[in-house]
Amino acid sequence: xxxxxxxxxxxxxxxxxxxxxxxxxxxxxxxxxxxxxxxxxxxxxxxxxxxxxxxxxxxxxxxxxxxxxxxxxxxxxxxxxxxxxxxxxxxxxxxxxxxxxxxxxxxxxxxxxxxxxxxxxxxxxxxxxxxxxxxxxxxxxxxxxxxxxxxxx
Ligand SMILES: [Fe+2]
Ligand SMILES: [Fe+2]
Numbered sequence: 001x002x003x004x005x006x007x008x009x010x011x012x013x014x015x016x017x018x019x020x021x022x023x024x025x026x027x028x029x030x031x032x033x034x035x036x037x038x039x040x041x042x043x044x045x046x047x048x049x050x051x052x053x054x055x056x057x058x059x060x061x062x063x064x065x066x067x068x069x070x071x072x073x074x075x076x077x078x079x080x081x082x083x084x085x086x087x088x089x090x091x092x093x094x095x096x097x098x099x100x101x102x103x104x105x106x107x108x109x110x111x112x113x114x115x116x117x118x119x120x121x122x123x124x125x126x127x128x129x130x131x132x133x134x135x136x137x138x139x140x141x142x143x144x145x146x147x148x149x150x151x152x153x
Pocket of ligand 1: 067144
């Protein structure tokens, strides 16, 4: 597409691969969160929490890397080639900071599970913050993918 720098295709391919990897982590996260039950009788089985912990740790690295990658490559290219996309890019950047805050909140609750005095409430908070983040992140990726689809060659 005229106006886009030569590296854009390569950069958008990298972003798409990162989206696939993150989406697969989000599916795993969502499945674990749905397996969490907010009743005190079932806390003998904390295996979904352990799976959540592993998944959360991987995302602690890949998520900020992905946001940085988009903001330093394709977003710059799109804004430069198409100034009318500036508001879309700004909106995606704001979502990055909201999503990072939501994810940090989820990780904070995850860290509290072991030492909580009220495990039932903490598990409910974990489930809610986790599902809120997962759904928002999936929607964010879907928005970017449909935006990027318009620039695919
Ligand atoms: Fe993004
Ligand atoms: Fe993205």
